[in-house]
Amino acid sequence: MSPSFYKTCLSDCQNKHITTLNIHQTDCDCTQNQEADRITELMYHGLQGYFNALTNISDNQLTNYQTEGLTNAITSGNFGSIQVNEAEAKSYSNIITLIGRAFTDRYRRNKIKTYISNANQPVQDLLHFLDLNLAGNLKGKLEVQKSSIKNYYFDLVRDTELSTYERTKFAEDYFLRIQEIERQQRELEEYSKILNSIAEGHSKLYAEVEQLHNDDLKVALAKYGSQLKMHSTALIKR
Numbered sequence: 543m544s545p546s547f548y549k550t551c552l553s554d555c556q557n558k559h560i561t562t563l564n565i566h567q568t569d570c571d572c573t574q575n576q577e578a579d580r581i582t583e584l585m586y587h588g589l590q591g592y593f594n595a596l597t598n599i600s601d602n603q604l605t606n607y608q609t610e611g612l613t614n615a616i617t618s619g620n621f622g623s624i625q626v627n628e629a630e631a632k633s634y635s636n637i638i639t640l641i642g643r644a645f646t647d648r649y650r651r652n653k654i655k656t657y658i659s660n661a662n663q664p665v666q667d668l669l670h671f672l673d674l675n676l677a678g679n680l681k682g683k684l685e686v687q688k689s690s691i692k693n694y695y696f697d698l699v700r701d702t703e704l705s706t707y708e709r710t711k712f713a714e715d716y717f718l719r720i721q722e723i724e725r726q727q728r729e730l731e732e733y734s735k736i737l738n739s740i741a742e743g744h745s746k747l748y749a750e751v752e753q754l755h756n757d758d759l760k761v762a763l764a765k766y767g768s769q770l771k772m773h774s775t776a777l778i779k780r
Contacts, residue, residue, distance in 0.1 A: 545676075545726040547575040547582075547623040550683050554690070561694055574622030581616060581626060582675060585668050586774055588637045592661060593767030595644045600654050600760035623683070624675045633664035640664075654759060655751045662748035669741045677734030684723050684730075691719055736773045740766045 555570035618631040640661055695716035699709050747754070747762050754762075 545680055545684065545730060547578040547680060547683070548572050550680065550687065551575040551623075554683075554687060557687070557690060557694070577621045578623040578675070581621060581624065582672065584616060585630075585634060585671055586770070588634050588641075589665065589668050589672075590767060590770055590774075591641045592637050592665065593763050593770060595641050596654060596657055597760055597763040597767055599644055599657075600756050600763060623679060626671075630667050630671050633667035636664045637661065637668065654756065655754075658744075658748060658751050658759070662744060665744050666741055669737050669744075673734050673737045673741075677730045677737070681727050681730045684727050688720055688723050691716065691723075733773050736769050740769060 551572035552570050555572070556568070559565070559568045616626060616631045616634045618626045618628045640657060644657060695712055698704070698712040699716070701709065704712075743762065743766055747759070751759070
């Protein structure tokens with residue numbers, strides 16, 4: 543199972559019901575976490591659209607990136623698991639506007655360096671947002687979940703009124719659940735490395751953009767777009 547704010551919220555809620563042996567009125571309100579996942583997905587698709595569009599433009603091709611799922615507006619505010627500040631909301635809007643301009647600009651290939659220069663700060667903001675909220679906030683929620691699970695199983699494993707077999711099975715179950723959470727945390731850590739690598743790469747591209755040929759830009763943009771897509775597939779709903 544890949545990590546997400548909604549899945550983590552649902553798992554936490556269900557764990558509480560298990561702890562209290564409750565099977566009645568077990569509805570879990572994870573609405574804000576669904577919104578957190580939706581905003582995260584929009585941020586990712588905005589970045590992916592930027593890299594795809596500019597890669598095709600630098601190759602002198604018309605880009606056909608689908609923008610139906612994107613919107614020019616992400617509202618700043620607190621959405622439970624994540625917080626969107628005004629700069630991040632504006633950066634998302636700027637990226638979507640740039641993608642739209644790249645579609646319609648008659649001389650777009652001649653302006654690719656301008657696109658990269660104008661996009662650098664928004665790109666940095668959105669990459670930082672993904673890193674902070676997925677590799678930071680979501681990983682932290684999983685750490686809290688590990689502690690809750692450990693507390694639950696501790697008493698069961700120590701309960702001498704249970705048979706050795708029962709206590710052993712509880713211990714096995716505990717380690718399996720912890721291993722799965724730690725696998726998800728490692729996945730988020732790896733994603734963080736990729737996001738930071740793309741951020742550093744785009745900053746370098748921005749700094750050297752006037753000295754680079756369009757072919758160099760195409761290779762770099764395609765590389766970053768591919769990295770983002772490959773390592774986001776399991777984390778971001780498609």
